[in-house]
Amino acid sequence: MEDHWAKIIEAVGEDLSRPGLRDTPKRAAKAFEFLTQGYGQSVEDVVNDALFPSDSDEMILVQNIELYSLCEHHLLPFIGKCHVAYIPTGKVLGLSKVARIVDVFARRLQIQESLTAQIAETVMAVTNAEGVGVIVEAQHMCMMMRGVAKQNSSMKTSAMLGSFRSDQKTREEFLSLLRM
Incomplete structure (x- = not known):
């Protein structure tokens, strides 16, 4: 990956021998490996059996989980937060595992x-x-740094499964908890 970064930097017209760029291909490769480390992780390893018996059948909400990702179209970051809620049926997930x-x-x-x-x-x-x-609420650098260059734009997406999709009251409870 380091060689590819060197070629990209040279392709934009830079000189890799100048002091500020000498180690940039190595640093960029290391940074990109970190930013895409999800490919080397599995859900099983991350959850690591952190499911605990529980009698709770009320909504559990973890909100404002910060997230950093890269869009597949431009390889530019999108940055935001994620809100995750679920209604357990006998097992709850360790809190940090939701963020993981x-x-x-x-x-x-x-x-x-x-x-x-x-x-x-x-x-x-x-x-x-x-x-x-x-x-998920996020700001996309591909919208902000290039193209239409809209600095205050953000995107919200939702996924509702099970009772969050079929029961309007459950969906409303979730959305009202986010507004608190």
């Missing part, structure tokens, strides 16, 4: 719509929940 699931998928090349769906489907599968709701 978000990171597994955020640290891959993709679009926000897919990211939102992947998080919801994974939480549903892992917890066997009655329902799952996920909302």
Whole structure:
């Protein structure tokens, strides 16, 4: 990857022998590996059996989980937050594991719509929940730094599964908790 970064830097007209760029291909490769580390992670390893028996059947909401991802179209960052709610059916997921699931998928090349769906489907599968709701709010550098250059634009996506899709009251409870 380091060689490819060197070629990209040279292709824009830069001189890799100047002091500020000598180690840039190596640093860029290391940074890109970190930004895409989700490819080397599995949900099973991240969850690591952190499912705990529980009698709770009320909504669990983890909100404002920060996320950093790269869009698959321009390889530019999108940055935002994720809100994940689920209604357990006998098992609850360790709190940090919800955030780790978000990171597994955020640290891959993709679009926000897919990211939102992947998080919801994974939480549903892992917890066997009655329902799952996920909302992602993000600002996309491909909209802000290039193209239309709209600095204050943001995108919101949602995925509602199970009772969050079929029961309007469950969906409304989720959305009202986010407004608090």
